[in-house]
Amino acid sequence: MDKVYVQGMAFYGFHGAFKEENKLGQRFYADVIMEMDTKKPGKTDDLDDTVNYALVYETAKEVLEGDPVKLVETLTDKLSRLILERFELxxxxTVKITKPDPPIPGHYDSVAVEVRRERGFEEL
Incomplete structure (x- = not known):
């Protein structure tokens, strides 16, 4: 299966387990890898035959700038499900959400969660 990457999308959201995170907000980054057949758009050079990257960005923006959640795991799951729902191809x-500068004493880089979902995966 071919892969289409949309990486380094940056958003400002109010997600986190602590009230301060929900009040002050912070940056979040999203990376998306979509597995799909790209033979047809490769031949036709037609945007209608593939996934519009701008719409993938808007979907990520909807999730990461949307209603606050506590866990990065929730964000990655929600975004992966929406992409499969909205883009039939x-x-x-694979969705990776990175939360830079988490409020963990002595930790100054980032935390990230990556999930892979495929069409037809079982619900929990």
């Missing part, structure tokens, strides 16, 4: 998707 995508057979599987």
């Amino acid at each position: 995508v057979q599987a998707v």
